[in-house]
Amino acid sequence: MSNLFDLLVAGLATGAIYALVAVGFTLLWQTSQTINFAQGEFVMLPAFLMLAAMHAGAPFWLAIILGILLSMLLLGLAFKMLLVDPMMRHGVLPLAIATMALAIGIKEAVKQFFSAEASPFPSIVPTGDVSILGHAVSLQSIGVLVLAILAVFGLTALLNRTSLGHQMQAAAQNPTVARIIGVPVERMILLTFLINAFLVALASLLITPIYLAKFTSGEVLGQAAFIAAIVGGFNQVRGAIAGGLLIGVLDNLAAAYVSTQYRAAVPMLFLIAVILFRPQGLLGRAEERTV
Amino acid sequence: MSGFAKPLKIALGVVVIAGLIVVPMNFNRYGLFILSQWAVMAIAAMGLNLTLGYAGQVSLAQGAFVGIGAYAAAIMTTHGWPLPAAIVVAIGLSFAVGWVLGYPALRVQHHYLAFVTLAFSTLAFLVFRNESWLTGGIYGISNIPRPHIFGIATNKPLPFYYVCLGSLAIVSLAVWWLIRSPWGRAFMALRENPLRAQSLGVDTRRYTLMAFAIGSALGGVAGALYAPLTQYIDPVPFNLSLSLDLLMMVIVGGAGFFLGPFLGAMIAVLLPEWLRFTEGYYLMLYAIAVMGLLIWSPTGILGILDRYLAERRTKAASALRAVAKSRLETVQ
Numbered sequence: 232m233s234n235l236f237d238l239l240v241a242g243l244a245t246g247a248i249y250a251l252v253a254v255g256f257t258l259l260w261q262t263s264q265t266i267n268f269a270q271g272e273f274v275m276l277p278a279f280l281m282l283a284a285m286h287a288g289a290p291f292w293l294a295i296i297l298g299i300l301l302s303m304l305l306l307g308l309a310f311k312m313l314l315v316d317p318m319m320r321h322g323v324l325p326l327a328i329a330t331m332a333l334a335i336g337i338k339e340a341v342k343q344f345f346s347a348e349a350s351p352f353p354s355i356v357p358t359g360d361v362s363i364l365g366h367a368v369s370l371q372s373i374g375v376l377v378l379a380i381l382a383v384f385g386l387t388a389l390l391n392r393t394s395l396g397h398q399m400q401a402a403a404q405n406p407t408v409a410r411i412i413g414v415p416v417e418r419m420i421l422l423t424f425l426i427n428a429f430l431v432a433l434a435s436l437l438i439t440p441i442y443l444a445k446f447t448s449g450e451v452l453g454q455a456a457f458i459a460a461i462v463g464g465f466n467q468v469r470g471a472i473a474g475g476l477l478i479g480v481l482d483n484l485a486a487a488y489v490s491t492q493y494r495a496a497v498p499m500l501f502l503i504a505v506i507l508f509r510p511q512g513l514l515g516r517a518e519e520r521t522v
Numbered sequence: 523m524s525g526f527a528k529p530l531k532i533a534l535g536v537v538v539i540a541g542l543i544v545v546p547m548n549f550n551r552y553g554l555f556i557l558s559q560w561a562v563m564a565i566a567a568m569g570l571n572l573t574l575g576y577a578g579q580v581s582l583a584q585g586a587f588v589g590i591g592a593y594a595a596a597i598m599t600t601h602g603w604p605l606p607a608a609i610v611v612a613i614g615l616s617f618a619v620g621w622v623l624g625y626p627a628l629r630v631q632h633h634y635l636a637f638v639t640l641a642f643s644t645l646a647f648l649v650f651r652n653e654s655w656l657t658g659g660i661y662g663i664s665n666i667p668r669p670h671i672f673g674i675a676t677n678k679p680l681p682f683y684y685v686c687l688g689s690l691a692i693v694s695l696a697v698w699w700l701i702r703s704p705w706g707r708a709f710m711a712l713r714e715n716p717l718r719a720q721s722l723g724v725d726t727r728r729y730t731l732m733a734f735a736i737g738s739a740l741g742g743v744a745g746a747l748y749a750p751l752t753q754y755i756d757p758v759p760f761n762l763s764l765s766l767d768l769l770m771m772v773i774v775g776g777a778g779f780f781l782g783p784f785l786g787a788m789i790a791v792l793l794p795e796w797l798r799f800t801e802g803y804y805l806m807l808y809a810i811a812v813m814g815l816l817i818w819s820p821t822g823i824l825g826i827l828d829r830y831l832a833e834r835r836t837k838a839a840s841a842l843r844a845v846a847k848s849r850l851e852t853v854q
Contacts, residue, residue, distance in 0.1 A: 317817045325820035328773045329813050331766050336809030343802045492652040499641040510630050
């Protein structure tokens with residue numbers, strides 16, 4: 232039983248990070264119909280930006296701030312202005328393909344300009360174990376879980392409690408009507424891109440100490456976030472959170488109880504089952520279909 | 523695409539085909555390998571173009587079918603079967619699996635369908651990697667023999683390049699025939715407006731499954747050629763990124779254009795090679811080129827040509843109208 236408890240905690244911790252990434256993914260989809268195939272690389276890059284800042288002599292806290300700001304500039308502003316804006320009106324598929332190319336570009340750039348080797352990354356949470364209900368639980372897992380939950384709660388509060396959040400939701404749900412009642416839709420869309428960039432930078436900060444900084448580490452992460460977003464409900468922020476936690480736990484349990492070889496198959500089979508029997512996602516609303 | 527005069531088009535086609543036969547004769551080993559790879563990828567991309575470009579069903583699993591074909595060919599030919607038999611099995615297997623994969627397409631569309639096929643792609647990769655009793659696992663299968671065609675050994679790079687090119691020609695003719703047949707029209711009806719297609723009596727259910735199965739079968743053909751081309755296969759080339767690459771080829775070349783996959787495969791296989799002189803930067807430049815192209819023309823390379831021709835036609839038509847109008851005025 233102690234094994235199960237540990238697995239659950241570890242699963243929830245990685246799941247919380249997946250949730251952060253998945254929330255950003257659904258935000259982009261909702262406001263601009265962007266299926267971002269580079270989302271995993273978006274998580275991989277900020278860690279290297281922070282490492283670069285540290286190599287340049289910045290202390291860790293300053294490197295974190297610089298890394299987050301640079302991510303928002305590159306992965307938020309530049310991504311939207313240079314790639315999404317010119318392609319948005321041409322439909323979902325060409326833009327999705329362009330983000331696939333972007334994923335290759337980011338990976339190669341990191342490999343070329345930083346390193347092809349995995350680099351260690353300092354943890355913002357102190358390492359060590361604490362005892363909870365007689366179980367030794369790593370502080371890192373708890374720290375990651377707490378920070379991710381705080382970020383998600385902050386975001387939900389922003390979306391549901393503030394006027395700004397309501398405007399963003401309006402812009403996502405019905406841009407035309409939102410524009411008529413005076414919501415600056417363009418600015419709201421930009422805001423979601425900046426929020427996504429912030430979330431991936433945060434996820435990067437939390438996950439890189441666990442898995443090391445490597446140019447390929449975005450692949451697995453991107454896929455996990457992708458699945459989390461769909462399983463939870465592509466058009467729902469709280470769905471993405473639930474999906475992230477679920478996939479994190481499922482992945483850890485599958486590794487322990489199914490087989491290490493086929494651990495990756497379990498979330499995939501789950502994904503197929505969800506799409507076939509509940510395509511709107513576990514918590515999602517059915518999307519309106521246009522004929 | 524009817525902007526060029528027909529004889530000109532035929533002449534151009536003959537020159538290109540003759541070029542593909544004659545020019546590589548004094549290529550080195552590596553050049554021939556790359557060119558053979560282009561032919562193989564063009565076949566796989568043509569299959570995906572049928573599924574996506576003509577029938578409008580998004581698939582992120584074409585790479586898995588190339589894998590299925592490659593493993594079928596590798597396993598059979600290393601056990602002494604001839605390659606043509608292996609190709610037939612590869613086609614049958616990919617067709618059957620593709621048919622089954624088409625069932626989700628009857629329920630969900632667009633991005634959801636893309637995700638189901640993506641999941642399938644990952645599952646197939648896991649099977650290639652883990653079922654080592656069949657696929658050799660991570661060690662793969664080596665010493666895959668190249669076939670004897672009409673008693674001629676194709677062990678050398680040049681004869682095998684002709685095998686790939688010949689297969690590409692056969693597949694091209696078959697696809698050309700298919701998209702001009704009532705089936706091709708049914709596929710396009712499915713893409714343009716499934717509801718209307720159904721109300722006009724097209725069995726959308728059957729054609730959706732067919733679009734998947736035929737497209738996948740061509741992926742299988744490509745795989746069955748890929749195995750003897752590289753003579754060694756392991757699971758890595760058939761992971762998700764191959765499916766993404768193939769999708770990129772179709773979109774970059776121009777989805778729904780017959781010649782799109784040829785150009786797309788050319789960009790994806792040859793452009794990185796041409797950019798090799800930039801050393802570590804070549805894939806980065808390739809990515810930038812693809813993004814730039816898609817920003818410029820989201821319908822791919824042939825989309826540019828198509829737009830240009832359409833523009834010229836409208837100009838010509840409006841010139842004719844102007845002439846007709848002035849004549850009308852002089853009569854009055």
